[in-house]
Amino acid sequence: MKPAAASHIALAIVAIVLCGAVQIAPAKAQNPSTNQIIDQLQPKTKFRSFDPNLAAKQAKQADLVNRLQNAKTRQITVEERSEIAEVVKENDLPAIDLEVFFEFDSSAITPEALPILKKLGEALSDDRLKGSVYLVAGHTDAKGSAAYNLGLSDARAKSVREFLIEKFHLDPKQLVAVGFGEEQLKNSEDPLAAENRRVQVVNMADKDVAAKAGAPEHDGGEPAGKDPE
Numbered sequence: 653m654k655p656a657a658a659s660h661i662a663l664a665i666v667a668i669v670l671c672g673a674v675q676i677a678p679a680k681a682q683n684p685s686t687n688q689i690i691d692q693l694q695p696k697t698k699f700r701s702f703d704p705n706l707a708a709k710q711a712k713q714a715d716l717v718n719r720l721q722n723a724k725t726r727q728i729t730v731e732e733r734s735e736i737a738e739v740v741k742e743n744d745l746p747a748i749d750l751e752v753f754f755e756f757d758s759s760a761i762t763p764e765a766l767p768i769l770k771k772l773g774e775a776l777s778d779d780r781l782k783g784s785v786y787l788v789a790g791h792t793d794a795k796g797s798a799a800y801n802l803g804l805s806d807a808r809a810k811s812v813r814e815f816l817i818e819k820f821h822l823d824p825k826q827l828v829a830v831g832f833g834e835e836q837l838k839n840s841e842d843p844l845a846a847e848n849r850r851v852q853v854v855n856m857a858d859k860d861v862a863a864k865a866g867a868p869e870h871d872g873g874e875p876a877g878k879d880p881e
Contacts, residue, residue, distance in 0.1 A: 689748060693855045713739050716732075716739055717828070739863055747855070769819075776857075784855050787826055791848060791852060793848040813827045
């Protein structure tokens with residue numbers, strides 16, 4: 653191959669990579685199996701004898717979950733978003749980051765996102781995860797304005813929630829969608845890093861805490877989920 657031809661091919665490859673990066677940058681979130689999602693989101697066993705403040709923490713957690721479930725269409729405040737992050741960290745709640753692709757500058761879910769969302773829906777429909785309340789959190793990097801990133805991440809989190817409700821018939825009270833924008837960077841040393849752009853799923857309340865928050869109880873009947881069409 654002539655050097656000039658090789659050079660043109662190399663430039664074409666670079667152009668393709670750069671054009672793709674504009675719309676869907678390489679994400680570093682996890683792409684786990686259904687069973688791995690279940691393992692990551694199963695509630696951790698906690699003993700009051702090891703943590704005398706456990707009851708108080710769970711009461712605070714239940715109160716937060718109840719408020720989030722009843723927020724409905726109102727905007728979640730910055731104080732509530734900070735409180736969510738604090739409770740997740742303080743109670744060491746089970747969580748997983750997922751790679752979910754959306755249309756550029758949009759909350760529309762792409763076909764490339766369907767496999768991971770199908771696995772997530774199957775996991776949340778599994779008997780081992782039923783009865784809990786889950787936070788679907790949207791996160792962005794720091795590119796663009798904070799207000800724009802917050803709005804986009806919120807819309808994307810809600811798109812994932814609606815997908816799971818529609819395709820897997822999950823109880824709407826079990827899923828709380830919140831956008832955090834660039835407030836909770838996974839890699840704060842590199843605010844533009846791809847790993848900051850992610851959908852995070854957190855087990856906000858296991859069956860016991862969910863019951864205190866007034867979340868729906870589930871019997872041991874047939875699984876509620878079904879495969880997407």
